[in-house]
Amino acid sequence: MNAGGAWCAPLAKSVGVDLPVRPRRRSAFVVSCPTPIPDMPILIDTSGVYLRREQNHFLCIVSPSAERDLDSLPLDVQFSEFDEIIWPTLAERIPAFEALRVEHAWAGYYEYNILDQNGIVGQSGPENSFVAAGFSGHGMMHSPGVGRAMAELLAFGEFRTLDLSPLSPARLSSGQLVIEEGVY
Numbered sequence: 358m359n360a361g362g363a364w365c366a367p368l369a370k371s372v373g374v375d376l377p378v379r380p381r382r383r384s385a386f387v388v389s390c391p392t393p394i395p396d397m398p399i400l401i402d403t404s405g406v407y408l409r410r411e412q413n414h415f416l417c418i419v420s421p422s423a424e425r426d427l428d429s430l431p432l433d434v435q436f437s438e439f440d441e442i443i444w445p446t447l448a449e450r451i452p453a454f455e456a457l458r459v460e461h462a463w464a465g466y467y468e469y470n471i472l473d474q475n476g477i478v479g480q481s482g483p484e485n486s487f488v489a490a491g492f493s494g495h496g497m498m499h500s501p502g503v504g505r506a507m508a509e510l511l512a513f514g515e516f517r518t519l520d521l522s523p524l525s526p527a528r529l530s531s532g533q534l535v536i537e538e539g540v541y
């Protein structure tokens with residue numbers, strides 16, 4: 358059972374499977390704003406900048422441009438993404454955000470499925486080999502469903518309550534891609 362996240366491809370290779378999943382760095386910034394905005398909804402700007410409230414702070418992220426989005430870059434926070442893209446974008450939309458202050462930041466890897474930016478779930482390669490990986494930066498929200506479905510597949514040999522067959526590894530070679538357009 359390969360649930361290796363951003364590192365699932367090298368593990369898959371050990372059983373002869375080529376998974377199109379790459380570690381792609383994303384920097385996350387936790388910011389504060391002197392003006393309280395208690396009812397701030399999740400915001401996704403057309404530039405790809407997104408922001409959501411985290412108690413008294415906000416979390417914001419933007420994906421780098423395609424030419425800068427290389428595999429396995431070192432996990433150094435890219436403060437230039439905040440200064441040059443996130444901050445001006447948010448300040449233009451919401452004047453109070455002109456005074457944003459970065460409180461904390463970190464970088465992590467999206468487990469980026471380069472074909473359709475969706476999870477890869479099911480049997481793959483040798484008969485007793487399974488995968489649940491490649492969720493492309495939205496795997497936390499998938500995790501309860503994927504956990505349940507995989508438990509059923511392993512225990513009963515089939516999905517019972519949730520049919521995750523559209524996410525099967527076989528789709529990657531059959532052209533039945535499930536393109537996720539909401540991944541930034």
Ligand SMILES: Cc1cc2nc3c(=O)[nH]c(=O)nc-3n(C[C@H](O)[C@H](O)[C@H](O)COP(=O)(O)OP(=O)(O)OC[C@H]3O[C@@H](n4cnc5c(N)ncnc54)[C@H](O)[C@@H]3O)c2cc1C
Pocket residue numbers: 360361362363364365368383384385418464465466467468489490491492493494495496497498499
């Ligand atoms: C900045 C950022 C923001 C995100 N925001 C969101 C969000 O808002 N909503 C959301 O739903 N998702 C979000 N995600 C994505 C989410 O974190 C991932 O989709 C999710 O963690 C993937 O879960 P996973 O179990 O597949 O992989 P992981 O959580 O990465 O777990 C994989 C595990 O496998 C281990 N491993 C790897 N190789 C081996 C090996 N050979 N042997 C043994 N163990 C191994 C690793 O150490 C790791 O513990 C975000 C990710 C990032 C980086």
